[in-house]
Amino acid sequence: MSFVQMTSNAAAMSPGSSLLYLHNEAYLFHKSVWSGWIDGYLGKENCYTDSDVSNKSREDLIMYIDHFMQECYLHPYQVTLLAQILSPAAVERMCRQIFSVKSLRTEFVEAFYTVFIPNYIKRFYSWSIIDLLKRANVAYPGPFKKLVQNLMQNTEVHEDILKDYVINISAKDKNNVMTSVAGLRLTAHQFMRQLKTINILFKGSDKSTVICEFVVEHLQEYSCFCYKNKDFGRLLLTYLQNFSCYPIDHETVRKMIDGHCTEFKSPCQTIFWDIYHELQRLQYQLMGGPRFYVDRPEKEVSTFNL
Numbered sequence: 466m467s468f469v470q471m472t473s474n475a476a477a478m479s480p481g482s483s484l485l486y487l488h489n490e491a492y493l494f495h496k497s498v499w500s501g502w503i504d505g506y507l508g509k510e511n512c513y514t515d516s517d518v519s520n521k522s523r524e525d526l527i528m529y530i531d532h533f534m535q536e537c538y539l540h541p542y543q544v545t546l547l548a549q550i551l552s553p554a555a556v557e558r559m560c561r562q563i564f565s566v567k568s569l570r571t572e573f574v575e576a577f578y579t580v581f582i583p584n585y586i587k588r589f590y591s592w593s594i595i596d597l598l599k600r601a602n603v604a605y606p607g608p609f610k611k612l613v614q615n616l617m618q619n620t621e622v623h624e625d626i627l628k629d630y631v632i633n634i635s636a637k638d639k640n641n642v643m644t645s646v647a648g649l650r651l652t653a654h655q656f657m658r659q660l661k662t663i664n665i666l667f668k669g670s671d672k673s674t675v676i677c678e679f680v681v682e683h684l685q686e687y688s689c690f691c692y693k694n695k696d697f698g699r700l701l702l703t704y705l706q707n708f709s710c711y712p713i714d715h716e717t718v719r720k721m722i723d724g725h726c727t728e729f730k731s732p733c734q735t736i737f738w739d740i741y742h743e744l745q746r747l748q749y750q751l752m753g754g755p756r757f758y759v760d761r762p763e764k765e766v767s768t769f770n771l
Contacts, residue, residue: 533559534573544576548584553593556585560597564604578608583615583622590623598630602638610645617646617662618655628662631669639669647679653690656683660696664703677711680704688721698729705736715741 537544563577586594602609616627631639643666670676684701691697701721722733
């Protein structure tokens, strides 16, 4: 359909209908343009395999990337469109070429990591996505940090994607991811979706002040929303096991444990009393006074009367 015919059809409609019509027609037009471009540049006969990259002219590869960057720079919304229409095979070929070039325009790389990849992986979840994330981290570590932050906050992406990714990376990479995440302020919904991921990352991190502060602040803020959430109880237990890395007022800890209602409450209570008695011992030893201990309750109680 020509542009003139498109505008003529829109003029005959009501304002609301014409706007929706033009939007849909523009989407179909750009989709058809990109489909033809994809066939030409990402088709099997034109794709670069791993061995081809070392044999073919690097200049040819960069020319292809430059064309793609130029199109996305002129029409940023087309990055999202591509993520919606490309097949997994086409995405794999495109990622292979992008990850192999280290001198791409910064704006394009950030758009690819923060717009294209999140919009692509929210379509479905497969183990190929985990491999894609690993290669994305190796290729461009800087933009990858922004991608991780995006996935941590994105409620449209499958919640297991980030969890399965962090399970399969090294301790150093876990710490890097946790450090990137520690600068975020998550909503209650975002926090609850990523509790398993945060627990895995926290266990594998260096427990720096910034990381511990992130965990403690979110535990305190959302304890009332997560009192029946096992993953919250698991994260609270992990924190108590590392209490010395970032100690907080025992009254605050007591309230979080007291309000929790899963099987993790009992082990949390046990560790809490051990911590409390040790703090008492150190306090009285420092003051030169007698050693006095509050007895641990024999049964679970609803409140701690310390």
